[in-house]
Amino acid sequence: xxxxxxxxxxxxxxxxxxxxxxxxxxxxxxxxxxxxxxxxxxxxxxxxxxxxxxxxxxxxxxxxxxxxxxxxxxxxxxxxxxxxxxxxxxxxxxxxxxxxxxxxxxxxxxxxxxxxxxxxxxxxxxxxxxxxxxxxxxxxxxxxxxxxxxxxxxxxxxxxxxxxxxxxxxxxx
Amino acid sequence: xxxxxxxxxxxxxxxxxxxxxxxxxxxxxxxxxxxxxxxxxxxxxxxxxxxxxxxxxxxxxxxxxxxxxxxxxxxxxxxxxxxxxxxxxxxxxxxxxxxxxxxxxxxxxxxxxxxxxxxxxxxxxxxxxxxxxxxxxxxxxxxxxxxxxxxxxxxxxxxxxxxxxxxxxxxxx
DNA sequence: GATAAAGTGTGACCTAAATCACGTCAGTGG
DNA sequence: CCACTGACGTGATTTAGGTCACACTTTATC
Numbered sequence: 001x002x003x004x005x006x007x008x009x010x011x012x013x014x015x016x017x018x019x020x021x022x023x024x025x026x027x028x029x030x031x032x033x034x035x036x037x038x039x040x041x042x043x044x045x046x047x048x049x050x051x052x053x054x055x056x057x058x059x060x061x062x063x064x065x066x067x068x069x070x071x072x073x074x075x076x077x078x079x080x081x082x083x084x085x086x087x088x089x090x091x092x093x094x095x096x097x098x099x100x101x102x103x104x105x106x107x108x109x110x111x112x113x114x115x116x117x118x119x120x121x122x123x124x125x126x127x128x129x130x131x132x133x134x135x136x137x138x139x140x141x142x143x144x145x146x147x148x149x150x151x152x153x154x155x156x157x158x159x160x161x162x163x164x165x166x167x168x169x170x171x172x173x
Numbered sequence: 174x175x176x177x178x179x180x181x182x183x184x185x186x187x188x189x190x191x192x193x194x195x196x197x198x199x200x201x202x203x204x205x206x207x208x209x210x211x212x213x214x215x216x217x218x219x220x221x222x223x224x225x226x227x228x229x230x231x232x233x234x235x236x237x238x239x240x241x242x243x244x245x246x247x248x249x250x251x252x253x254x255x256x257x258x259x260x261x262x263x264x265x266x267x268x269x270x271x272x273x274x275x276x277x278x279x280x281x282x283x284x285x286x287x288x289x290x291x292x293x294x295x296x297x298x299x300x301x302x303x304x305x306x307x308x309x310x311x312x313x314x315x316x317x318x319x320x321x322x323x324x325x326x327x328x329x330x331x332x333x334x335x336x337x338x339x340x341x342x343x344x345x346x
Numbered sequence: 347g348a349t350a351a352a353g354t355g356t357g358a359c360c361t362a363a364a365t366c367a368c369g370t371c372a373g374t375g376g
Numbered sequence: 377c378c379a380c381t382g383a384c385g386t387g388a389t390t391t392a393g394g395t396c397a398c399a400c401t402t403t404a405t406c
Contacts, residue, residue: 048304056296069293101282108281109274115288120242122295123229129302130335131221134393153353162303164394169355307363326383337364342385 012100013090018083025081031070033091037063040087041151044079045159055160058084058148064114085151134163135171185273186263191256198254204243206264210236213260214324217252218332228333231257231321237287258324307336308344 016035018024025031027047035042037059044065045055056079059065070077071094092100101108128137138161142149149157158168189208191197198204200220208215210232217238218228229252232238243250244267265273274281301310311334315322322330331341 046300046304052304054300054303056300068289068296072289072293105278108285112281112285112288115285115292116241116245119288119292119295120245122292122299123241126295126298126302127219127227127229129299130227131219131225155353165354166356166395167393170393172355328383338384339365339386340363343363345385 009090009100012096013092016089016091018087018089020083020086023080023082024089025067025070025077025079027078027080028076030074031067031077032093034064034066034071034097035059035081035089035091037061037065038088038090040083040089041085042081042083042087043156044081046079053159054162055156058145058152058160060148060151084156129162134161134167137161137163138168138171182263182273185269186265189262189264191260191262193256193259196253196255197262198240198243198250198252200251200253201249203247204240204250205266207237207239207244207270208232208254208262208264210234210238211261211263213256213262214258215254215256215260216329217254219252226332227335228329231318231325231333233321233324257329302335307334307340310334310336311341311344 013036015038016024018040024035024042025044039061042059042065043055044057044059044067045053047053057065065081067077067079067081069075070079074094097111101111128140132140138157141157141161154168154172155165158165161168186209188211189197191213197208197215198217212234215232215238216228217230217232217240218226220226230238238254240250240252240254242248243252247267270284274284301313305313311330314330314334327341327345328338331338334341
């Protein structure tokens with residue numbers, strides 16, 4: 001997917017470099033960009049009324065990340081995005097994305113494909129949350145993202161799976 | 174959105190009429206179409222190993238429904254779709270959808286928009302499942318789909334919210 | 347290299363929601 | 377018209393997982 005960036009796509013994209021713990025998107029502020037991750041590991045998460053964090057998505061190399069609602073509807077973010085490792089991204093505004101699609105119609109198809117794949121993954125996650133218990137969801141996660149899990153503390157995996165740190169700890173035997 | 178169907182879109186779409194209880198998609202069989210609902214009410218649901226059903230989506234007038242994974246990846250369905258009321262749909266194959274996009278490039282943008290909106294809704298549902306309790310999810314559902322809820326038995330609402338029939342009953346006071 | 351901050355395991359206890367088991371009522375279809 | 381099925385409410389009991397509290401280890405940070 002990196003070969004995706006060989007032309008002068010950089011007319012449309014910019015390069016961003018970020019440090020571990022740095023925020024890229026913050027709740028209640030605008031969301032000007034989608035990011036394509038070149039290097040590093042990020043997460044998007046929601047902080048509820050009681051102050052608990054819930055991880056919606058991780059993003060490592062070659063993944064895309066943003067607060068979709070904020071970005072596409074041009075609203076303030078409901079999510080936060082921060083770096084779990086030092087990171088580098090290529091980012092693009094909504095306007096530039098649209099212009100890129102005009103300049104290169106194949107890109108629209110590409111984004112549609114991306115979005116469709118994302119949809120399928122989200123639907124599966126919903127069904128997983130509704131039909132599987134903690135252990136099953138954990139095993140499924142290991143199986144789906146064997147490479148990701150090595151870079152994540154279990155606390156964060158728990159927060160992604162919707163279970164408590166302690167419960168996850170007891171699962172791992 | 175109905176005005177969407179005024180040209181000779183019917184070169185691409187077909188008309189389907191179905192009875193209450195009739196299945197449109199069945200687990201383990203191909204998923205040749207996406208359906209645009211003209212009249213009636215359908216649901217897609219997943220049946221887990223223990224035999225419990227989990228509703229992924231409802232679809233009433235002007236909504237689209239299919240098993241995304243089956244349809245876009247051209248695999249067998251993992252979901253079922255059936256009619257909760259007598260229904261009429263316009264349906265289209267993947268091939269025809271692609272040809273429609275070629276003939277009318279605006280359609281591709283339209284589908285991308287649809288998919289993006291769907292994505293946002295799915296992400297919110299995941300966060301809701303992870304951060305809200307039964308009552309909060311129920312209240313949110315009433316607020317999001319006031320028109321839908323009148324046409325649905327509570328048993329099905331419970332199955333959509335990921336809670337038991339009995340728990341939902343006790344919430345309603 | 348010392349101090350602080352994350353990450354992890356584990357016991358004790360609590361609670362939201364599931365499960366099981368009834369009973370009632372309305373709609374439908376032979 | 378009667379029998380069956382689905383919708384709904386409600387009590388009693390169980391249980392998966394959350395919460396709280398503590399100890400220990402590893403990793404950052406000045």
